[in-house]
Each structure stands twice: as structure tokens, then as C-alpha cells.
Amino acid sequence: MAEGETMGVKTGYLTMLKLRDEKGRFVKGHPGYGGSLDSLARILNEAQSRKIRCVTCGKLITGSKAYRGRKYCSIKCRDADPEYIRKRNESANATAKKLAIKPNLVMDVDLAYVLGVLFGDGSVSKQAHIRLECHESSENFADSFFKALQNIGLNPSKKLRFIKSNWNKNGGSMMWSVVATSKRFEEWFRELSYDKLENMLSTNELMSAFIRGFYESEGSYTMYCRKNKAGWSTPQYKICIRNTDLQLTHLVYSLISKLGFHPTLYEEHGKKRGYSYILYTIQLRRKQEVIKFLEYIKPSIKNKPSNRDKYVGGE
Ligand SMILES: [Zn+2]
Numbered sequence: 001m002a003e004g005e006t007m008g009v010k011t012g013y014l015t016m017l018k019l020r021d022e023k024g025r026f027v028k029g030h031p032g033y034g035g036s037l038d039s040l041a042r043i044l045n046e047a048q049s050r051k052i053r054c055v056t057c058g059k060l061i062t063g064s065k066a067y068r069g070r071k072y073c074s075i076k077c078r079d080a081d082p083e084y085i086r087k088r089n090e091s092a093n094a095t096a097k098k099l100a101i102k103p104n105l106v107m108d109v110d111l112a113y114v115l116g117v118l119f120g121d122g123s124v125s126k127q128a129h130i131r132l133e134c135h136e137s138s139e140n141f142a143d144s145f146f147k148a149l150q151n152i153g154l155n156p157s158k159k160l161r162f163i164k165s166n167w168n169k170n171g172g173s174m175m176w177s178v179v180a181t182s183k184r185f186e187e188w189f190r191e192l193s194y195d196k197l198e199n200m201l202s203t204n205e206l207m208s209a210f211i212r213g214f215y216e217s218e219g220s221y222t223m224y225c226r227k228n229k230a231g232w233s234t235p236q237y238k239i240c241i242r243n244t245d246l247q248l249t250h251l252v253y254s255l256i257s258k259l260g261f262h263p264t265l266y267e268e269h270g271k272k273r274g275y276s277y278i279l280y281t282i283q284l285r286r287k288q289e290v291i292k293f294l295e296y297i298k299p300s301i302k303n304k305p306s307n308r309d310k311y312v313g314g315e
Helices: 011-017 035-049 064-065 075-079 082-099 109-119 136-151 185-191 194-200 206-218 246-260 286-296
Strands: 129-135 155-162 172-181 219-224 236-243 264-272 275-284
Touching: 075 082, 075 264, 082 172, 109 129, 109 136, 109 206, 129 136, 129 185, 136 155, 136 172, 136 206, 194 246, 206 236, 206 246, 206 286, 236 246, 236 286, 246 275, 275 286
Parallel strands: none
Antiparallel strands: 129 172, 155 172, 219 236, 236 275, 264 275
């Protein structure tokens, strides 16, 4: 079988079909597909033998439109179907309603946490989508963000989706996607400067909630031992929070310091995929501080050391 082909069908074509197998996995058609070739063949057969007639004119739909389960032979036929127009209006109304949602924008623990996530892995788009995509294994994080969005009066949804990799054409993974929509929130968020934000985070509780969201996005917790002639060293504990934005790093550093911790700050220079970058890293390295930090911040993920089995011979 040539690369880029599966059972004589072009890979791109399969990807376009967005077919799923019996376990709900996407059929991607490339050698990385997790299912057996038998189940792939069955799915393809089923898709190829579909006979669909146009809902409006009754003409037989063939080719790629049939593969994709299209209900209309042409856009003209689609727009002539009153049911389609009704559904389209309904969804336009729903979108308008979502955009009009006015959340609570007076600083509280939930808003501070939401902002911590949005300055980390989350994002706010021009279309006013407030979004977090995190790995399948981080469902606690998705749930925690979902709840905070609800608590500030937004209307989030949470779905497990296949998200394509930006770097690898055939790559990607199953991710939790949490999305809420609000024009009011988007406008407020655009106007928010780091100075304003720091003033708003006026109590330990608010600072801690912001750091929780940011740590869950950009942080890591590791524990390791070094081996030398004398045997294993005592375990080293480390919290790292990495970011490419210097001003934001200063803000987070200052918040962590205000809470009574003693972080260190340094730059990491590197090169990846042809681009050079600087990572600003905030670290906590004293064992007592690391443990105190986790007890105080109470992160929903990354609350256990990530590489203990790799480096440590028993705890
Ligand atoms: Zn038609």
C-alpha cells in the first residue's frame, strides 16, 4: 500500500469524510489509524454503498456528496427546503442569544480563575468564543473551567473532539473542548491590561484563584532523584510555570511572591521547528514550598509529580 493511501482510497478523501468506527474513533485513513483494516473496510463499504436522494427534487446523489451524507443535490435545492431554512434561522437566533449573554464581570474567585486559564491555555476569539482545549486525560481541568464559566453566568458546552495538530498534517488527538460565547465578555477581556488585572486581584483568595488557572495551563510538577556513586540522592521537588510573555510572567511572579512564596525567575533560550524562542520560567524548588503551594492553590490537575516513576526508585 502506498503511503497516503489506505485500501486504494486517498488519505485526504478519507479525512474529509469524517467517518467514525464502532468505537467512535475518527477514520483518518493513514497508517496511524487505531482500528483494524477489517473495520476500516467495512466502514468504507458502507459509505460507498449509500444511496441518498435529494430531499427537494428526489434526484439520486452520487460521488463525494453521497459519501458525506449530503441531503441536497445542490445549494438551490437546499435553500428551497423550508425545513432547512427554519433550522438555519433557529441556529442563527441561538447564536445571537449566546452573543448577548451578559456575565458577571465584578471580580470574584470564579472570574479570577477563568482569567488565569484564559491567560494560559485558554483563548478568546474575535467571534466572542471563550475557549479551552485540553488533553483527554485532563477532564478535571475541563470540568473546573466549565463550572467557573457557569458560575459567572455564561452558558458553556463541553465536548470530546478530535483536534488536528498544527504541526503534523496527519497528527492530532482527542481533546476536551469547553466553549462559551459572550460579546460583552469579549469586549471586556480585550480592554483588560495587566496593570488593571493586578489591581483587581486584591485579595489572597483572588490571587490564588488566578494562579490556579494559570498553573493548570502552563505549570508542571516534577520530582526526581539523581543517581551517583553513593546511590540515589534525596528527592528533588520542583514546580515550574513557563510562558513566552515577559510582562505576564512578571505579573504571575509578583502574585506568587505576594502570597508568601519564594519563586525564582529565569530565561530559557531555545529553537523549535526553525523558530527561536525565549521561555520565561518561574520555579519553586524548596520541598516545603512546593507542598505548601499545592495545598494552597489546590489545582484540579498536575497535583501529583509527573515523572516520579521514571527517575525515582521508590518514595
Ligand atoms: Zn435536488
